[in-house]
Structures are given as C-alpha cells and as structure tokens.
Amino acid sequence: MAEISPRKQPRQARARATCEAVKQAAARILVTGGPPALNTNAIAETAGVSVGTLYQYYPSKQAILAELVRDMRAGMLADIERGRAQAKGHDLRTAVRLMVGASLHHHRRDALGAEAMERAEAELPMDAETDALKRRIIALVAELLAGYGIADPELAARDLSAMTRGMAQAAVAAGETDFDALTERIARGAIGYLETGCN
Amino acid sequence: MAEISPRKQPRQARARATCEAVKQAAARILVTGGPPALNTNAIAETAGVSVGTLYQYYPSKQAILAELVRDMRAGMLADIERGRAQAKGHDLRTAVRLMVGASLHHHRRDALGAEAMERAEAELPMDAETDALKRRIIALVAELLAGYGIADPELAARDLSAMTRGMAQAAVAAGETDFDALTERIARGAIGYLETGCN
DNA sequence: ATGAAATCCGAGTATTTGCTCGGATTATTG
DNA sequence: CAATAATCCGAGCAAATACTCGGATTTCAT
Numbered sequence: 001m002a003e004i005s006p007r008k009q010p011r012q013a014r015a016r017a018t019c020e021a022v023k024q025a026a027a028r029i030l031v032t033g034g035p036p037a038l039n040t041n042a043i044a045e046t047a048g049v050s051v052g053t054l055y056q057y058y059p060s061k062q063a064i065l066a067e068l069v070r071d072m073r074a075g076m077l078a079d080i081e082r083g084r085a086q087a088k089g090h091d092l093r094t095a096v097r098l099m100v101g102a103s104l105h106h107h108r109r110d111a112l113g114a115e116a117m118e119r120a121e122a123e124l125p126m127d128a129e130t131d132a133l134k135r136r137i138i139a140l141v142a143e144l145l146a147g148y149g150i151a152d153p154e155l156a157a158r159d160l161s162a163m164t165r166g167m168a169q170a171a172v173a174a175g176e177t178d179f180d181a182l183t184e185r186i187a188r189g190a191i192g193y194l195e196t197g198c199n
Numbered sequence: 200m201a202e203i204s205p206r207k208q209p210r211q212a213r214a215r216a217t218c219e220a221v222k223q224a225a226a227r228i229l230v231t232g233g234p235p236a237l238n239t240n241a242i243a244e245t246a247g248v249s250v251g252t253l254y255q256y257y258p259s260k261q262a263i264l265a266e267l268v269r270d271m272r273a274g275m276l277a278d279i280e281r282g283r284a285q286a287k288g289h290d291l292r293t294a295v296r297l298m299v300g301a302s303l304h305h306h307r308r309d310a311l312g313a314e315a316m317e318r319a320e321a322e323l324p325m326d327a328e329t330d331a332l333k334r335r336i337i338a339l340v341a342e343l344l345a346g347y348g349i350a351d352p353e354l355a356a357r358d359l360s361a362m363t364r365g366m367a368q369a370a371v372a373a374g375e376t377d378f379d380a381l382t383e384r385i386a387r388g389a390i391g392y393l394e395t396g397c398n
Numbered sequence: 399a400t401g402a403a404a405t406c407c408g409a410g411t412a413t414t415t416g417c418t419c420g421g422a423t424t425a426t427t428g
Numbered sequence: 429c430a431a432t433a434a435t436c437c438g439a440g441c442a443a444a445t446a447c448t449c450g451g452a453t454t455t456c457a458t
Contacts, residue, residue, distance in 0.1 A: 051417075
C-alpha cells in the first residue's frame with residue numbers, strides 16, 4: 001500500500017526548494033511524456049536531486065502526483081470562487097459566461113499542463129483532501145445556480161462542469177488557443193442546458 | 200519501437216478464438232484495474248492461454264489495446280451511421296436527440312467498458328486507422344449539421360461530440376444508469392449550443 | 399495414415415522501476 | 429568552534445514486466 005501523505009516537512013529553505021523542484025519536474029515530465037514516462041528516477045534527475053532526497057519528502061511516486069493534483073484543484077477552487085464573486089448580481093447568462101471563463105483560467109496559464117493533470121487524476125486513487133476540493137467546487141456552482149431558481153442545482157452543476165471539461169479538453173487537443181471564443185461556445189451550451197429546462 | 204499492426208493472421212478456428220479471448224481478457228482487466236493493471240502476463244492468464252501464444256498474434260501489448268480501441272471506434276461509427284439514418288427528415292431538435300442517443304449506444308451495452316476504453320485511448324500513440332475512424336465520425340455529424348444550416352459545422356460537430364463525451368463520462372463516474380434521462384440532458388445542452396448561435 | 403503446417407506452451411532473459419540505506423555534506427545552535 | 433540536526437547522495441536491491449525461443453501438440457491436406 002503506497003502512502004500518499006508527505007513523509008517529512010522540509011524545515012530549511014534548501015529543502016523547500018527541493019520539494020518544489022520535484023513537483024515541477026514531475027509536472028514537466030507528465031506534460032511531455034504522459035503518465036507512462038513519469039518514473040521516480042526521471043523525476044529526480046529532472047529536478048536535479050538524487051532519488052534518496054526525493055524519498056525523504058515523498059513516501060511514494062503516487063504521493064508526488066497526488067500533491068500535484070491537489071494543488072491544481074485548490075487553484076481551480078480559488079478561480080471558481082473569484083468567478084462567483086464577479087458573477088454575483090448579474091443575470092444568469094452573464095453569470096454563466098463569467099463562471100465558464102473562471103473555470104478555464106488554469107487553461108489560459110498552461111493549457112497542456114492543465115490537461116495532462118486532469119487526465120492523470122483519473123488513474124490515481126482519490127485522496128480525501130482532493131475529493132473534498134472537488135465537492136466544494138461543485139457545491140459552489142450548485143449554490144450559484146440555485147440562486148437563479150434552477151431545478152436540481154447539484155445535477156446541473158455536475159453536468160455543466162463535465163460539459164466545460166469535455167469541450168476544453170477537445171479544444172486543447174485540437175490546438176485551439178483562443179480561449180475567449182471557446183468560453184463563448186461553452187457558455188452557449190451551458191445556457192441552453194439551463195434555459196431549455198424551464199419551459 | 201513497438202509494432203502495432205498484427206503479426207500473423209489466425210487461420211484456424213482455434214486461433215481465432217484465442218485472439219478473441221485475448222481481446223476480451225484485456226478489456227476486462229482494463230475495466231477492473233485500469234491501465235496500470237494491464238500487463239501481458241495477466242492478459243494471457245485471464246484469457247487462458249500462454250504468453251507465447253499471445254505474442255504470436257499481437258506483436259506488443261500496445262497492439263492489443265490498439266485493436267480494442269479500433270473495434271470500439273468502429274462500433275461507434277456504425278452507431279452514429281444508424282443514428283443519422285434515423286434522424287434524416289426530422290427537425291433539428293429531434294435529430295439531435297436521436298444522434299445523442301446513438302452516441303450513447305455503446306454506453307448502454309457496457310458503460311464501464313466504454314469509459315475505460317475511451318480513457319485508455321488517450322495514452323496510446325494514435326494509429327492511422329483509428330484516427331480515420333474518428334475523423335469519419337466527426338465528418339458524419341458535421342454533414343448532418345450542415346443540412347440544418349449550422350455555421351461552421353465541423354467545429355460544432357467537434358464541440359458536440361466533446362460535450363457528449365464529457366457529460367457521459369461524469370454521469371457514469373457518478374454511477375448513473377438512466378441513459379434516457381442523460382440523453383435528454385445532453386440534448387438540451389446541444390440544442391442550446393446550436394440554436395443560440397443563430398440569433 | 400503421414401508429412402506439413404498451424405498452433406500452443408511456459409520457463410527464462412533482459413530491462414525497467416520503485417524504493418532503501420549507510421554514510422557524506424551542509425546548516426543551525428549554544 | 430564543536431555538537432547536533434537537517435539535508436543530500438547514489439549505488440544497488442527486489443520485484444515486476446515485456447518479450448523470446450525451442451520444442452510439444454494439434455489440425456489439415458492428400
């Protein structure tokens with residue numbers, strides 16, 4: 001059974017830099033070579049540290065990936081929270097546009113990295129903290145939708161998240177870079193989903 | 200460099216049964232254990248044949264997966280073709296409903312299998328034949344959409360496919376089994392996407 | 399029935415991969 | 429400047445994995 005929680009806390013600045021280097025190295029390898037290319041020796045070499053050092057802070061390979069995914073989810077949650085604050089007070093249509101835009105924020109920063117991470121998440125035993133983050137994201141969207149009188153807001157939140165994720169994934173895979181246009185297209189689908197339900 | 204095209208054609212009935220057993224074993228392992236659990240020894244054992252036998256028909260592990268994915272894509276293409284034949288003559292909304300239903304046909308047969316396969320496809324070097332199948336699927340949808348005067352039908356086809364895939368994936372992951380309800384929800388999004396574009 | 403072709407077997411090989419351990423190096427403290 | 433704690437190193441081990449090979453067994457054609 002592979003441990004997932006970190007093994008030891010870095011106390012000195014040097015050690016903190018090491019941890020960060022390891023994470024970034026793992027992320028880079030994941031983007032360039034996909035999950036099968038992600039092995040501990042490669043991570044250590046890319047990070048410029050030795051395997052032994054790596055294992056002082058991460059108890060297993062999976063733990064590195066888990067922390068990477070957790071970071072991404074935390075970032076997403078922050079993006080969504082900002083989006084909701086921005087959307088407050090607007091009508092449903094513009095609120096949806098703003099929320100979709102917020103969901104795509106991490107794609108704007110690093111589209112390939114975001115995609116690689118989301119795919120990697122699938123083949124990882126879900127750790128409790130990341131699961132909680134995902135639930136909070138959905139709950140946040142559901143709460144917003146409920147404010148507009150949407151029926152079954154939880155289901156709608158899940159559907160809209162999935163819709164966004166799916167379309168973004170395909171767009172990135174196709175090499176699209178105009179995220180404003182993509183946001184607009186996703187918002188059209190989302191608004192259609194929400195408004196067609198009421199009549 | 201791993202070969203992907205099959206190594207030898209089975210000539211006798213026994214050999215054909217072996218090939219089929221290998222494929223089904225691989226599919227089952229993929230569903231129950233995910234990509235990391237898919238190794239040649241396990242495949243051979245599950246299929247009830249020896250590794251040596253396996254390697255007489257498949258030049259590499261990837262070749263097995265590739266053929267599995269190819270089969271699934273071929274099935275999807277057939278489903279979509281039937282869907283289009285059924286949709287012909289109806290108005291846009293019912294046509295969309297029928298097409299979404301057709302796209303989900305393989306999910307109805309084996310939801311977990313379909314999902315496992317689609318995820319596995321991502322970490323596989325795209326082989327030419329499968330790529331051609333995917334293109335044909337998109338082209339078919341695009342052609343249908345063009346008949347209804349949709350602008351940029353290729354892009355719309357890609358977006359709608361991605362939308363369907365994303366929502367279906369999330370629904371299956373959440374344990375949903377009512378595919379009629381799911382079809383209806385996806386269709387709402389799709390119709391919204393298509394109709395909001397025109398005004 | 400008999401030779402040839404097809405199929406099957408599974409122990410074994412070469413490689414990869416996750417991970418450990420004992421000791422060297424660097425930082426911190428009193 | 430010690431002495432102690434923190435950090436780092438990397439050779440190497442144990443296990444897993446993709447794949448091969450030589451020969452046994454079964455099927456087919458005549």
